[in-house]
Amino acid sequence: MIRTNDAADRDLTALVEEFFGTTFATDNPLITEAVRRMLAAGGKRLRPRLTLLAVEANGADPRAHLALAAYMELIHVGTLIHDDVVDGAQTRRGVNATAVDYGNRVSVLAGDYLFAWIFKNVTANYQPPIPHILSATLADITDGEVLQLRARGNLRLGIDGYVEIVDKKTASLFAASAECGAITAGAAPIKSAALREFGRNFGIAFQMLDDLLDLTADENTLGKPVGNDLRERKVTIPLILALESGPAELHREAERFFSRDEGAADPEPARRLAAEIVRAGGTNKTRDAIAAYVERAKSALSALGSVPARAELGALADALARDRALRAR
Amino acid sequence: MIRTNDAADRDLTALVEEFFGTTFATDNPLITEAVRRMLAAGGKRLRPRLTLLAVEANGADPRAHLALAAYMELIHVGTLIHDDVVDGAQTRRGVNATAVDYGNRVSVLAGDYLFAWIFKNVTANYQPPIPHILSATLADITDGEVLQLRARGNLRLGIDGYVEIVDKKTASLFAASAECGAITAGAAPIKSAALREFGRNFGIAFQMLDDLLDLTADENTLGKPVGNDLRERKVTIPLILALESGPAELHREAERFFSRDEGAADPEPARRLAAEIVRAGGTNKTRDAIAAYVERAKSALSALGSVPARAELGALADALARDRALRAR
Numbered sequence: 184m185i186r187t188n189d190a191a192d193r194d195l196t197a198l199v200e201e202f203f204g205t206t207f208a209t210d211n212p213l214i215t216e217a218v219r220r221m222l223a224a225g226g227k228r229l230r231p232r233l234t235l236l237a238v239e240a241n242g243a244d245p246r247a248h249l250a251l252a253a254y255m256e257l258i259h260v261g262t263l264i265h266d267d268v269v270d271g272a273q274t275r276r277g278v279n280a281t282a283v284d285y286g287n288r289v290s291v292l293a294g295d296y297l298f299a300w301i302f303k304n305v306t307a308n309y310q311p312p313i314p315h316i317l318s319a320t321l322a323d324i325t326d327g328e329v330l331q332l333r334a335r336g337n338l339r340l341g342i343d344g345y346v347e348i349v350d351k352k353t354a355s356l357f358a359a360s361a362e363c364g365a366i367t368a369g370a371a372p373i374k375s376a377a378l379r380e381f382g383r384n385f386g387i388a389f390q391m392l393d394d395l396l397d398l399t400a401d402e403n404t405l406g407k408p409v410g411n412d413l414r415e416r417k418v419t420i421p422l423i424l425a426l427e428s429g430p431a432e433l434h435r436e437a438e439r440f441f442s443r444d445e446g447a448a449d450p451e452p453a454r455r456l457a458a459e460i461v462r463a464g465g466t467n468k469t470r471d472a473i474a475a476y477v478e479r480a481k482s483a484l485s486a487l488g489s490v491p492a493r494a495e496l497g498a499l500a501d502a503l504a505r506d507r508a509l510r511a512r
Numbered sequence: 513m514i515r516t517n518d519a520a521d522r523d524l525t526a527l528v529e530e531f532f533g534t535t536f537a538t539d540n541p542l543i544t545e546a547v548r549r550m551l552a553a554g555g556k557r558l559r560p561r562l563t564l565l566a567v568e569a570n571g572a573d574p575r576a577h578l579a580l581a582a583y584m585e586l587i588h589v590g591t592l593i594h595d596d597v598v599d600g601a602q603t604r605r606g607v608n609a610t611a612v613d614y615g616n617r618v619s620v621l622a623g624d625y626l627f628a629w630i631f632k633n634v635t636a637n638y639q640p641p642i643p644h645i646l647s648a649t650l651a652d653i654t655d656g657e658v659l660q661l662r663a664r665g666n667l668r669l670g671i672d673g674y675v676e677i678v679d680k681k682t683a684s685l686f687a688a689s690a691e692c693g694a695i696t697a698g699a700a701p702i703k704s705a706a707l708r709e710f711g712r713n714f715g716i717a718f719q720m721l722d723d724l725l726d727l728t729a730d731e732n733t734l735g736k737p738v739g740n741d742l743r744e745r746k747v748t749i750p751l752i753l754a755l756e757s758g759p760a761e762l763h764r765e766a767e768r769f770f771s772r773d774e775g776a777a778d779p780e781p782a783r784r785l786a787a788e789i790v791r792a793g794g795t796n797k798t799r800d801a802i803a804a805y806v807e808r809a810k811s812a813l814s815a816l817g818s819v820p821a822r823a824e825l826g827a828l829a830d831a832l833a834r835d836r837a838l839r840a841r
Contacts, residue, residue, distance in 0.1 A: 210655060213662070268620055289661065291620060292657050292661070295591075296651060299627070299647050299648075299651035299654060302631055302643075302650075303650075306635070306643045312635075314643055315635035318628050318635055321624070321627075321631075322632050326539060326540045326543075328621050329618060329621050330540075332617055333542070
């Protein structure tokens with residue numbers, strides 16, 4: 184059974200890839216090329232996979248909804264293109280950031296065009312409330328990013344403040360991806376709400392895992408140096424959980440670290456702070472928090488009954504928690 | 513009669529201002545503040561005025577459609593916020609550019625949020641095809657800006673290439689502003705198409721006037737140095753029209769000018785090229801071209817019959833051509 188599910192999920196991913204490689208094109212060749220380049224650089228296509236599995240879970244054919252699934256990934260790609268301008272990033276997924284190859288000017292415009300192109304197509308081809316859900320989601324994502332910028336270096340952020348930001352910045356798009364798949368498949372409201380709830384909890388666990396890997400993965404796996412989030416003055420969940428019960432010395436060390444000049448070249452202080460966070464239990468507590476959100480995500484799926492897509496969605500969520508086993512020190 | 517129209521138009525502008533000052537607010541206070549600051553710095557509110565006059569021309573009450581009119585100005589403001597990041601502009605309408613006061617990071621996100629917020633509200637409150645027209649318009653604007661970037665310094669652009677870019681970059685939003693006002697007022701298709709056509713020609717004339725003022729207005733009126741567009745390597749309509757029939761020497765001078773390093777500090781070469789363009793007839797021909805587009809705009813209005821708003825729209829178009837009288841050398 185698990186083999187069958189894995190095979191089915193591989194098929195969905197292949198369908199999404201095929202769509203990007205053949206069907207996807209905007210009216211502006213330069214922007215199509217910039218987007219294709221970013222798509223080719225990698226990504227797990229989790230958002231479109233949630234959409235297609237939500238379609239399948241409600242008895243419709245995923246092949247009929249590839250465009251909608253693709254828009255979910257493209258909203259994500261648009262935010263990445265703009266993030267790279269915002270962060271002055273040099274690389275993204277191991278290749279040059281769009282802003283490096285095309286310049287900031289084209290990058291800002293390419294992101295704007297991509298968002299507008301998505302909404303133009305969604306308003307032409309999808310019934311309410313899907314256009315509204317997608318635009319409200321993009322508002323949430325950018326609102327969350329502004330909140331995150333303002334929370335940089337704020338050691339008093341706390342778990343609630345963190346979850347509020349992550350809910351908007353990251354989880355909203357996973358929630359919309361699953362919900363819109365259900366709606367377009369004609370799901371009953373209780374099922375589309377359940378899939379939204381799944382996506383939201385999945386997204387929070389996903390962001391927590393991303394924060395965790397910043398401290399525990401090695402540079403080759405990650406494509407960026409350990410403690411990179413800390414160097415960008417992001418208050419990540421392992422830090423928050425370590426501060427909660429950690430020694431006063433950790434608080435002082437974090438305060439010293441965040442009061443330094445941003446972007447200091449020396450990676451050593453970030454590595455030292457990362458080690459302190461691990462020692463104070465921040466990463467182990469993060470693993471527990473991820474497991475809790477994965478469980479909440481899977482519980483939400485009970486509204487679906489016992490369709491095969493439910494098991495596949497559950498397996499995707501479990502994979503977030505499995506990183507725990509793989510990377511436990 | 514003209515006095516009455518002027519007074520009515522002043523009332524519409526005041527309504528729009530009041531809306532921005534009191535009703536307008538997004539869910540993100542930082543972004544609301546950044547947008548209000550840019551709105552307070554000036555602007556003639558031409559786009560919302562077209563919307564409200566189009567509403568009035570079709571027998572509905574402009575007071576009932578202030579939000580829709582405001583979205584037209586806000587789309588414009590969003591593009592300005594991003595342009596200032598793209599151009600590295602220091603000032604906008606005489607005050608600091610958003611990017612200067614808030615940083616590039618917040619500016620990119622503020623523009624994204626504003627676009628998403630507009631679409632979120634439009635999809636919640638307006639019937640098809642209005643959400644589609646607005647998103648297609650934003651796609652046109654950004655597509656046009658990318659085309660303009662690629663056409664920098666291209667002396668072979670020609671009038672057709674210029675109009676194609678301006679149609680997308682500038683005229684599309686004026687066209688949508690007038691058309692959406694008509695649609696939301698329940699206009700017959702022939703009238704909303706006529707108002708779209710009015711807005712399109714109005715927008716082309718508007719951009720041509722903007723290009724003209726870059727060469728003929730003094731720095732105090734303009735808030736930027738004479739020939740600033742040329743220094744940004746924009747191929748403007750006075751240059752195109754001057755090249756069409758001007759001396760070969762002008763072509764060589766323009767080629768030399770555009771092959772220099774961009775952003776050279778010395779304003780003298782741009783001033784010299786500007787004087788050459790005037791001498792070769794580029795500004796006079798531009799005045800004729802503006803007058804022709806203004807006439808086309810006014811002709812489109814015949815579908816409206818003899819409602820008072822038609823005279824006001826005509827007066828707004830005439831004002832674009834009047835700059836000819838005011839600024840003729």
